[in-house]
Amino acid sequence: MIGLTFSLGRWQLERAAYKSDLAASIEARGREPALDGAALLARQDLSDQLHRSVTVRGQWLAESTVYLDNRPMAGRVGFWVLAPLQIEGSTQVVLVQRGWIARDFLDRQRLAAVQTPAGTVQVSGRLALWPGKLYAFETDERGLIRQNLDIGAYRKETGLPLIDALVVQTGEGSEGLQRNWDAPNLGLDKHHGYAFQWFSLSALLLVLYLWFQWIAPRRRKPSSSPS
Numbered sequence: 001m002i003g004l005t006f007s008l009g010r011w012q013l014e015r016a017a018y019k020s021d022l023a024a025s026i027e028a029r030g031r032e033p034a035l036d037g038a039a040l041l042a043r044q045d046l047s048d049q050l051h052r053s054v055t056v057r058g059q060w061l062a063e064s065t066v067y068l069d070n071r072p073m074a075g076r077v078g079f080w081v082l083a084p085l086q087i088e089g090s091t092q093v094v095l096v097q098r099g100w101i102a103r104d105f106l107d108r109q110r111l112a113a114v115q116t117p118a119g120t121v122q123v124s125g126r127l128a129l130w131p132g133k134l135y136a137f138e139t140d141e142r143g144l145i146r147q148n149l150d151i152g153a154y155r156k157e158t159g160l161p162l163i164d165a166l167v168v169q170t171g172e173g174s175e176g177l178q179r180n181w182d183a184p185n186l187g188l189d190k191h192h193g194y195a196f197q198w199f200s201l202s203a204l205l206l207v208l209y210l211w212f213q214w215i216a217p218r219r220r221k222p223s224s225s226p227s
Contacts, residue, residue, distance in 0.1 A: 002205045009198035016191035023188070034124070037087040040094060046127060046165045054167050055124045057088040062116040064158045067145045069108070070134055071100065074180055078102040080131065081114055081177060082149065084160055085167075088120060093160045095151075096123055097131070097168045099177025109145065115175040125169040 034053035043049065060083055067079040079101050084093045104110040133148040141147060142157065155162045173179050 002202050002209065005198050005202035005205065009195045009202060012191045012195035012198060016188050016195065019188055019191065035127070037090070037094075040163060040165060041087065041090055041092055046163075050127050050129065052127050053124070054127055055122065056085065056094065056167065057120055057122045058085040058094075059088070059120055060085055060116050060118075061093065061160070064160065065114075065116070065144070066149055066154070067101075067111060068131055068149060069103070069145055069147055071131075073100045073178060073182075076102055079111070079145070082131070083116065084158070084162065085121075085123060091161060093162050095154075095162055095166050096125065097128070097166060099169060099173065099175070099179045101177060111145075113176050117175070123167065123169050124171055125167040128166050128168045130166055 029049075029051045032052055034055045035049065036054075037056040037058065040046070040054070040056065062083060065081065065083040067081055069079055070077060071080040072078070081098045081101060083096055083098055085096050086093050098114075101112040101114060104112070130151055131149055141150075151162070168181060170179055170181065
């Protein structure tokens with residue numbers, strides 16, 4: 001048990017080291033030159049470009065905007081606003097997570113005003129994974145407000161030629177949207193905490209072993225005296 005708990009502690013430290021390297025890789029990826037619309041269209045697989053900066057020009061397709069509910073920011077519950085952007089000079093479309101708005105707790109359907117500029121706009125952001133899914137009773141969600149967004153179903157519903165990429169728009173808040181996105185949480189503190197628990201348990205087992213197998217028996221052993 002001492003060996004097992006010690007090994008589990010080392011495993012947690014190895015996981016923390018791996019995620020520390022991953023965090024450094026994400027930071028380095030963000031310092032690389034930004035991809036433009038042509039670069040997005042030229043790559044069939046963008047999974048190896050996650051967290052890289054993007055600057056793309058195009059036109060908003062506001063009629064296909066979606067509001068994802070129960071998405072917090074700075075401790076407040078609200079909506080992520082996602083809208084497709086038709087890339088300039090192409091029929092291809094990229095989905096953009098434009099920003100966040102607070103939710104009206106008296107009326108969930110009452111949405112704060114969000115401005116969507118007409119004409120060509122330039123969007124700066126970073127490539128990210130598709131929005132994580134929350135628990136929902138409905139599997140086929142439609143409409144303006146949704147709990148989750150299934151990209152395959154959304155592509156089929158809108159008929160838009162979406163590329164396999166999500167751009168999280170960054171920069172100062174504007175157009176009624178906030179963009180104080182949290183940095184990716186890789187759980188380094190969690191792994192260090194687990195490692196401390198396993199090493200503590202290993203040390204406790206070692207102390208108990210020494211006490212009950214070595215120290216206590218010798219304390220109980222009667223001392224010999226001359227008759």
